Amino acid sequence: MAGQGIQRREVLRILGTAAAAAQFPGFSKWGFACGHIGNAALQIKPAVYKPQFFTPAEYAAVERLADIIIPSDATPGAKEAGVAEFIDFMVANDPDVQYRFRLGLSWLNAHSSRTYGKPFADLSADQQISLLTPLGFKDKARPGEEDGRRFFAMMREYTVTGFYTSEIGFKELDNPALKFYSESPECPHKEDREHRHLAPTNS
């Protein structure tokens, strides 16, 4: 059928397909925080999030990776949006990807130990960035690190998904979705159909 949101379809494809069941413990940073639904039963907010799938060491690495991918800078980032909680929750509910995450994190630690003699979490911020740069930037890629690049791409997909489906992520983009309009919104620059002369507005 025509009219299906292509972008929503994309994200679902990325998050893969699978099948089983789990308990939902609630999140500390996102969860069902929205007053406009008003479902009190859903607003469980433990003070400290307890990972459901990752070990504490793995979870710390996931938190750090998410923070590096979408950092807190002029605006809030993955940390404030609770992206690591989202990733843990989705992975805990998706047996199809658990092995890939676990393997990828082990790869990262082994790679870190080979390079710097200690696990990823114990590296300085600069060391972490230089370890990840060949994995995250295509033009810096090095042969022999294909597994690491695949894992990093998966981490980035999950981080992007967790961040931009959060309230903070919506604000970051000034996301116009889920608002009501009195008429179908129209292009404000019709006199320049090809839009060759738009003033650059990016800061």
Added chain:
Amino acid sequence: MAKKIYDVIVIGTGAGGGMTIKTLCEAGLKVCALNAGRRLNPEKDFRYHRMPWDMKFRGLDDPKRRDSFGYMDNEYTKAAWDHEIPFTVAPGTKWMWPRCNAVGGKTNFWGRSSARFGEIDFRAASLDWYDVDWPITYDEISPFYTRVEKMIGVASTVQNRPSNPDGTYLPPFNFRCLDYILQAGCEKVGVPFLPDRCAQLTQPHEGHPACHFCGECTTGCDVGAFFSTPYFLLPKAEATKNLELRTDALAKNVLVDENGQATGVAYIDRKTRQEVEVYGRAVVVAASCIESARIMLNSRSRHWPSGIANSSGQLGRNLCDHLYGETARGYLPQLLGQPSFPDHVADSTIAWMPRWQNLKDPHEEKFIRGYSVYPDGGCQEFPGFATELDGFGSSFKKEVKRRYPAPVSFGIQAPTLRSDTNYLDLDPEVKDPYGIPVARMHFQWDENVLKMWEHSKEVCAEVLRAAGGELEGLGDSPEIPGWSLHETGTCRMGNDPKDFVTNRFGQTHDVPNLYVCDASVFLNCTDKTTTISILAFSLRTSEHLIENFRQGEHKAA
């Protein structure tokens, strides 16, 4: 107690069933409608207008139960979809097929694109010598389209396209920035770029409120601002007091008398798991293309050893489908860094590139017939492009924001040709949880439709470049068959009882009091979507049925 006999039993409450039920009830006939699922409560079951972070899985649903139809069958809509009734595929066939068995069927969430079929579709075989013509002309069906457009409200413009007859329209959707830019690109390439025919109410219409442009149509609309049978047709039928709607009633087979004529329907009450029989003077099968064929194939008796009304052997055969897929994607540099804009308000049905191939000469291209393209892009609820963006860190975050208004992509809608090898039959071994044999699918994309796919990739890339856009990728492969939910065929209409299941009115040749009111009577799927044509053809079939009651061909109960 004498058994109750209705005038008509209607199986299904989607576009075809809904139109039939309304038309028959308003004509004073007593109707019993069967629906395999339950009735939705829009306030409770439609979970749209919720922020993703209000949903347990951000609207993406539990990964363990999610299938790849998640864009429709997801956390927002899961109350409505049926996962219990399976189907099987023959070796080598891939087929995806989600069923919405709730009352109203797929009209609860449909894509809303509503173009009329035209003479070029009905006479296609005369033009290119493939297959056969439809048994009706555009002039015959045109008044029914006009009436349907008035009932449901379609936003568009008069376009004078040879492949797309114009109708009566509400004001169109306004073009967004990306539409004007792509339109300018299309002009350079010589391809049309026009407002789609979109059944979303741009103004209040026939007692239904105008759209509020939230962009969540495919998760259901709780104000009924686009056509669905629960909002537009069933209330009218219920107002006549001539309708009895039985929900959770899974049709099993059509019942016949000693002469092989239809006497009613046997169904499974899914709550009690008991088989129930309901009787009528006439039966209308409107369960959607595949289910309708499955029910009829399963209606075997002494008279109809291979399924009811199947003396032609064509029941379940001639299955056609739309090939779907993203042909090209990229972004428009003109929009980089622009403020966000509500581009998502009608999903992908604001504009379309209606069939432009093989119009002057049916053999102009390397393929016959033609396809249409739906462009989309801009600021969507989720920045899908970002998952494939290179890099990380503050520069990455900034680039996501800069690119947010700029992505564009193109989706193809291309018809397969009728083929002897595309069909469904009953699986000889597998049964559903109620003991009914399941449908077994046999389907492959044909060479012609794959040529369209290749062709569309080139044209869409050219359009994007001509619009000043950056091409980032071409489609690797089309979606799996079944994805579009536009299957047609299986009970095709035609004048010769030896070759066709129904006559030109959707009445089966073999069993005069058995009618088919869905896309299974269509000869093929054309380059247009199916819903508005299902409505128009069902309206025509229903009125033919009513006339047969008036003439005494069917006796009123």
